[in-house]
Amino acid sequence: xxxxxLVSTIEIPATASKQDELYxxxxxxxxxxxxxxxxxxxxxxxxxxxxxxxxxVELWRSFQTFDGRCSMRTWIYRVAHNVxxxxxxRQRRTRTDTLVGLEELENLPADASPEAADRSxxxxxxxxxxxxxxxLDRHVILSYLEGxxxxxxxxxxxxxxxxxxTKVHRIKNLLARWFQQGGxxxx
Amino acid sequence: xxxxxxxxxxxxxxxxxxxxTKMSVxxxxxxxxxxxxxxRWRNIxxxxxxxxxxxxxxxxxxxxxxxxxxxxxxxFIAAMLWIVIALHRMGxxxxxxxxxxxxxxxxxxxxxxxxxxxxxxxxxxxYLAPMVPGCIACTVTYVMRPHHPGPWAGLLFMNxxxxxxxxxxxxxxxxxxxxxxxxxxxxxxxxx
Numbered sequence: 466x467x468x469x470x471l472v473s474t475i476e477i478p479a480t481a482s483k484q485d486e487l488y489x490x491x492x493x494x495x496x497x498x499x500x501x502x503x504x505x506x507x508x509x510x511x512x513x514x515x516x517x518x519x520x521x522v523e524l525w526r527s528f529q530t531f532d533g534r535c536s537m538r539t540w541i542y543r544v545a546h547n548v549x550x551x552x553x554x555r556q557r558r559t560r561t562d563t564l565v566g567l568e569e570l571e572n573l574p575a576d577a578s579p580e581a582a583d584r585s586x587x588x589x590x591x592x593x594x595x596x597x598x599x600x601l602d603r604h605v606i607l608s609y610l611e612g613x614x615x616x617x618x619x620x621x622x623x624x625x626x627x628x629x630x631t632k633v634h635r636i637k638n639l640l641a642r643w644f645q646q647g648g649x650x651x652x
Numbered sequence: 653x654x655x656x657x658x659x660x661x662x663x664x665x666x667x668x669x670x671x672x673t674k675m676s677v678x679x680x681x682x683x684x685x686x687x688x689x690x691x692r693w694r695n696i697x698x699x700x701x702x703x704x705x706x707x708x709x710x711x712x713x714x715x716x717x718x719x720x721x722x723x724x725x726x727x728f729i730a731a732m733l734w735i736v737i738a739l740h741r742m743g744x745x746x747x748x749x750x751x752x753x754x755x756x757x758x759x760x761x762x763x764x765x766x767x768x769x770x771x772x773x774x775x776x777x778x779y780l781a782p783m784v785p786g787c788i789a790c791t792v793t794y795v796m797r798p799h800h801p802g803p804w805a806g807l808l809f810m811n812x813x814x815x816x817x818x819x820x821x822x823x824x825x826x827x828x829x830x831x832x833x834x835x836x837x838x839x840x841x842x843x844x
Contacts, residue, residue, distance in 0.1 A: 485677045492674065500670040517673055518683060525680045547760040554764055554835075588668055591661070599838055604757050610665040623756025640661050 487537075488525040495541050498611055499524075505595045505607050506549040520548045535620065542608065542621045550600045594643070605632045699736055706732040720796055724789040731782035738778035742771050762839060769832040775825040780818055787814045 492499075499520055507513040527544050535543075595606055601622065608618040615629045622629070675683070706729050713725035755763065794807055 488677070488680070496672055496674070497666075497670045500673060501665065501668060504668075514673075518675065521673070521675045522680055522683050522687065525675075525677070526684060543755075543757065546757045547755065550757060550761045551764060554761075554768070584664070588664060591665065600761060601758060601839060610662055612662055612666070621757060623758035 484525070484528040484531075487528040487531060491524060491528070491537065491541050492521065495538070499541075499545055501611070502545050502549060502607055504592060505603060506552060508592075508596055512552075516549060516552050519552070520545045523548045538613075539617065539620050542613075546600075546604050546607075546621065550604075553600050602632065605629065606636050609633055609636055698739060702732050702736045718793075720789070720793040724786060724793050727786035727789050728783070731786050734782040735779055742767075742778070758839070762836065765832055765836050765839065769829060769836065772825040772828040772832065775821065780821060783818075787811075 500517060503513050503517040503520060507516045524541060524544050527540070531537075531540060595603055598606060601624070604622055605618055605624070608621065613621075615626055615633060618624070618633070619626050619629045624632070709725045709728045709732070713722055713729065716722045716725060791807065791811060794810060
């Protein structure tokens with residue numbers, strides 16, 4: 466379904482029940498993606514649970530003012546990433562100094578351990594790789610992994626189409642190198 | 653090749669096991685109320701602490717016998733009120749950021765960092781500077797006291813205490829400001 470179609474089918478919530486309905490629809494459709502997103506933003510299990518609950522609460526609250534000017538998907542990802550970015554800022558004293566950008570990550574040597582063949586291990590490594598990234602880069606890579614196209618990523622992040630395309634290109638190069646050297650045989 | 657990679661890595665990412673956390677609307681409402689209570693109590697704590705100090709200063713003001721002491725305590729009370737108003741206006745006690753749903757991630761992130769930077773960078777103006785007149789008046793009052801024991805040692809100790817406290821608050825905030833500025837620069841570089 467295109468963005469335009471989604472926009473046209475979404476009604477403005479007039480009552481609390483409409484807000485609840487929209488939330489339930491969002492949670493059913495994007496619940497798993499939100500959980501993956503929380504996992505990518507927070508490694509600690511307890512803090513992650515809190516973050517995920519914060520995202521759900523903010524999402525539910527946000528549907529009070531949802532006016533259908535953007536697609537539901539854009540709205541959901543925007544709220545979720547903004548809550549997660551706020552979480553990252555709150556944790557900045559302990560962690561942000563160790564976060565890197567895509568450019569720096571491209572220059573790091575890939576880990577080619579034999580264990581990487583294992584699927585769950587590969588996923589763990591992928592998660593660790595994402596968790597090292599600065600919020601905006603993390604946002605782009607997560608959106609790419611969720612299958613969003615450059616236009617949608619640009620709409621959510623506010624980055625230009627060229628910037629998103631460059632970042633996605635970098636992500637693909639990084640992952641190609643990473644998969645070839647580290648997790649080639651995972652499938 | 654790129655398409656195969658896209659499929660492999662996206663499939664790997666999307667196929668990971670999730671708990672499928674579900675929150676009922678009642679639970680969401682309860683949690684939202686809990687958040688609001690938490691914010692309210694934090695605000696109350698912030699304001700109550702300031703009011704207790706102001707109240708204590710008020711008591712000293714009433715029980716003081718000389719004009720210099722009264723001026724000193726009045727200046728500290730004014731400083732406390734200034735700080736409370738500044739805290740309230742800056743919204744530093746807000747837990748949930750505003751515009752979480754209307755701003756793009758880039759705008760939101762920049763706004764949040766900017767808001768926090770303004771708080772820590774301007775700590776001198778909203779927190780330290782208002783205390784300076786009180787501290788100066790305190791020193792003057794101490795010197796003017798007719799029968800104070802060991803005037804210079806006491807004076808030095810009092811001023812050293814002021815200086816160390818001010819320096820520590822300023823240094824901690826300057827460090828936080830540097831960290832936030834670095835994050836904003838990173839964000840600008842990332843967005844280019």
